Amino acid sequence: MEEFLSGCRRAVKVNADQAGPGFHVVLGNEACDVDSMVCALTYAYFLSKTAQGEMLALPLLNIRQSELLLRSDNVFLLRQVALSPDLLLFRDQLDLRALQRAGRLRLTLVDHNILPSSDSDLEGAVVEVIDHHLLEREPSSSCTVTVETVGSCATLVTERIIQKSPEILDQQVAQLLYAAVVLDCVNMAPSAGKVTPKDSQFAAALESRFPSLPPRGALFQTLHNAKFDISGQSQQTVFSIHCSKWKYWYLIKLLLNKYLQYLSSGLQYFQCFPLDGVIKINFCLNIKPQHNTSQQLCSCVHEHAMRLRTASNCSVFPV
Structure with missing residues (x-):
């Protein structure tokens, strides 16, 4: 896959601003969790091996x-399969709107089936969807839709590859897909309520084809631990909120955007997930670390989040 990703980066650098063949971009969702990243990488790789025509298939992290x-779990997995993050392409490195205006863009959505309102103008470029969430997309003759409520979108990508072009699977691609399925399906434990028979079927298929894949339990635990490991992040810019109810997370995001304007900062990163009976919200502020920055931000967030404390029982702290 390294050669494929290197070729994608070269093509973007040389051809993105020029007339010529277009790009078939495989775009994950805005959360860019492990499942979304893996599906973008592996499905674009599949298209590069199987699709007809001049368009270059490439994965784009959203x-x-x-x-x-x-x-941190994404970074850990990339390191585990010996893929350098420097090989990846990100949303701020490719102008999708310019490509669309030039008639040089096709989009395949993986791990989501509808574009957010901020990207609604790209809707005309969407030609395919592969997703495992609730279908929100209106039917269209110009877009092929595969939506099935399995535990992991990587299960559906694995199914497509095994059915259409199993020869492109190697240890590296298989381990990416396997890791995403095991992590999303919570170590394939039925008690977690995520895994489906199809997830189990294609996880077993990968295990059968590649016996040297890491053991499920160990793989899940290392990825789960990595997800909450912030040792590589700036302690002055990363914060967490613990909130007892899902419905308050968006209010908190609006509050942060409003009351941190005086720092000329924006929310660079915002992610919600359940942890130990509460909703954990991690966010990163797009600022340059300065003396007392962490203390000032914590005081600011504390002061204005107190308005929500009674209703939502939230706590705010630097991590």
Whole structure:
């Protein structure tokens, strides 16, 4: 896959601003979790081996390059399969709108089935969807839709590859797909309520084809631990909120955007997930670390989040 990703970067550098063949971009969702990243990488690789025509298939991570460090489980997995993050392409490195205006863009959405409102103008470029979430997309003759409520979108990508072009699977591609399925399906444990028979079927298929894949339990635990490991992140810019109810997370995001304007900062990263019975919200502020920055931000967030404390029982602290 290294050769494929290197070729994608070269093509973007040389051809993105010129007339010529277009790009078939495989775009994950804005959370860019492990499942989304893996599906973008592996499905674009599949298209590069199987699709007809002159368009170059390439994976695009739907975050800025600077935000990857905050996806510590993504970084860990890339390191585990010996893929350098420098080979990846990010949303701030390719102008999708310019490509669309030039008629040089096709989009395949993986791990989401509808574009956010901020990208609604790109809708005309969407030609395919592969997703495992609730279908929100309106039917269209110009877009092929595969949506099935399995535990992991990587299960659906694995199914497509095994059915259409199993020869492109190697240890590296298989381990990416396997890791995403095991992590999303919570170590394939039925008690977690995520895994489906199809997830189990294609996880077993990968295990059968590649016996040297890491053991499920060990793989899940290392990825799970990596997800909450912030040792590589700036202690002055990363914060967490613990909130007892999902419905308050968006209010908190609006509050942060409003009351941190005086620092000339924006929310560079914002992610919600359940942890130990509460909702954990990690966010990173797009600022340059300065003396007392952490203390000032914590005081600011504390002061204004107190308005939500009674209703949502939230706590705010630097991590």
